[in-house]
Amino acid sequence: xxxxxxxxxxxxxxxxxxxxxxxxxxxxxxxxxxxxxxxxxxxxxxxxxxxxxxxxxxxxxxxxxxxxxxxxxxxxxxxxxxxxxxxxxxxxxxxxxxxxxxxxxxxxxxx
Amino acid sequence: xxxxxxxxxxxxxxxxxxxxxxxxxxxxxxxxxxxxxxxxxxxxxxxxxxxxxxxxxxxxxxxxxxxxxxxxxxxxxxxxxxxxxxxxxxxxxxxxxxxxxxxxxxxxxxxxxxxxxxxxxxxxxxxxxxxxxxxxxxxxxxxxxxxxxxxxxxxxxxxxxxxxxxxxxxxxxxxxxxxxxxxxxxxxxxxxxxxxxxxxxxxxxxxxxxxxxxxxxxxxxxxxxxxxxxxxxxxxxxxxxxxxxxxxxxxxxxxxxxxxxxxxxxxxxxxxxxxxxxxxxxxxxxxxxxxxxxxxxxxxxxxxxxxxxxxxxxxxxxxxxxxxxxxxxxxxxxx
Numbered sequence: 477x478x479x480x481x482x483x484x485x486x487x488x489x490x491x492x493x494x495x496x497x498x499x500x501x502x503x504x505x506x507x508x509x510x511x512x513x514x515x516x517x518x519x520x521x522x523x524x525x526x527x528x529x530x531x532x533x534x535x536x537x538x539x540x541x542x543x544x545x546x547x548x549x550x551x552x553x554x555x556x557x558x559x560x561x562x563x564x565x566x567x568x569x570x571x572x573x574x575x576x577x578x579x580x581x582x583x584x585x586x587x
Numbered sequence: 588x589x590x591x592x593x594x595x596x597x598x599x600x601x602x603x604x605x606x607x608x609x610x611x612x613x614x615x616x617x618x619x620x621x622x623x624x625x626x627x628x629x630x631x632x633x634x635x636x637x638x639x640x641x642x643x644x645x646x647x648x649x650x651x652x653x654x655x656x657x658x659x660x661x662x663x664x665x666x667x668x669x670x671x672x673x674x675x676x677x678x679x680x681x682x683x684x685x686x687x688x689x690x691x692x693x694x695x696x697x698x699x700x701x702x703x704x705x706x707x708x709x710x711x712x713x714x715x716x717x718x719x720x721x722x723x724x725x726x727x728x729x730x731x732x733x734x735x736x737x738x739x740x741x742x743x744x745x746x747x748x749x750x751x752x753x754x755x756x757x758x759x760x761x762x763x764x765x766x767x768x769x770x771x772x773x774x775x776x777x778x779x780x781x782x783x784x785x786x787x788x789x790x791x792x793x794x795x796x797x798x799x800x801x802x803x804x805x806x807x808x809x810x811x812x813x814x815x816x817x818x819x820x821x822x823x824x825x826x827x828x829x830x831x832x833x834x835x836x837x838x839x840x841x842x843x844x845x846x847x848x849x850x851x852x853x854x855x856x857x858x859x860x861x862x863x864x865x866x867x868x869x870x871x872x873x874x875x876x877x878x879x880x881x882x883x884x885x886x887x888x889x890x891x892x893x894x895x896x897x898x899x900x901x902x903x904x905x906x907x908x909x910x911x912x913x914x915x916x917x918x919x920x921x922x
Contacts (some may be wrong), residue, residue: 517831
């Protein structure tokens with residue numbers, strides 16, 4: 477076949493039909509409150525790690541909910557587990573526990 | 588002529604009293620020294636900026652009726668069924684016997700000192716929406732050092748949609764109240780920067796969405812999607828706030844002269860205690876009606892009716908409609 481000198485670029489969109497939600501399912505089981513977030517961002521605003529890095533716990537949570545796991549494990553290393561996010565959350569999401577579990581589940585996945 | 592006791596002289600109590608007084612005798616109990624104190628706290632009402640005082644005046648004029656006996660400073664402490672009659676007991680121990688009872692004990696605003704991280708009661712520059720309403724009413728919008736503020740920030744959902752304060756529910760009126768107050772602040776302070784921090788803007792009522800649009804189009808009100816997690820004071824007595832701009836996914840901080848906390852609605856102390864006494868207490872201390880769709884003015888007790896914001900957060904027009912429907916049902920019941 478003749479090559480025309482261009483290639484089809486990968487789509488940027490999230491294809492929810494193709495996503496493997498096994499990590500999310502495992503996390504939901506471990507932290508039942510994980511799904512009740514309303515994305516208010518109070519956790520990120522109060523976060524200690526946020527002040528010194530690009531760590532954004534709400535964004536990580538949202539990425540995970542859409543099955544976007546790439547780079548998350550490395551991001552999660554930035555958290556110091558101080559738990560302020562959990563204290564400030566208006567929905568009582570157990571975020572600190574979520575982070576510990578996200579780390580565990582993602583490490584297992586990346587093995 | 589039947590006798591009806593109405594407990595609470597707010598808009599619900601007065602409206603239903605005026606309707607029932609056409610053919611019945613009404614005893615209207617009010618524990619404080621004035622009727623309509625919650626309306627009189629306000630300057631203007633959304634969505635059309637009608638004067639709260641005018642509305643209070645027209646409601647008050649309905650009390651001039653020989654069939655209505657308004658009893659101020661009379662707190663009802665118990666309601667007891669006595670066969671087909673009801674016995675009302677006031678704080679001084681006096682008894683009143685009536686054929687039907689309507690509870691219209693209303694709401695109170697959330698006590699913002701309970702959200703210590705937002706600094707209300709600690710820093711002078713942090714005020715509630717009720718304080719702001721008073722500032723607008725008396726045309727005195729000032730910061731902590733009595734100067735005209737250059738920046739005013741409103742924060743939604745204080746004491747509503749908040750597990751930490753024990754209130755999971757949405758208070759329904761704060762979203763549009765913030766938009767209304769922001770417009771009023773803009774009219775008084777043409778050069779100020781005005782921000783509203785929100786989680787969701789629930790513009791559910793008629794003209795609410797239009798008011799929101801108008802606030803952007805004509806009044807330069809800026810919206811940031813994120814909850815303020817904490818407020819602290821700076822050395823020059825401004826308020827520093829921290830939030831996340833959740834649409835950008837970036838943390839944000841800013842200083843402001845005035846932080847206005849949009850406090851939610853809670854069941855009033857009277858609503859809680861009477862609900863408990865009569866066995867009709869519902870979620871969050873509001874009163875539980877018989878069924879949510881078709882019997883929303885009735886309770887599990889025959890002859891005991893409810894109307895207004897003692898059931899759940901409501902706007903004044905909802906309250907008026909609800910009071911009228913309760914009055915119809917009571918007339919029917921007494922026939």
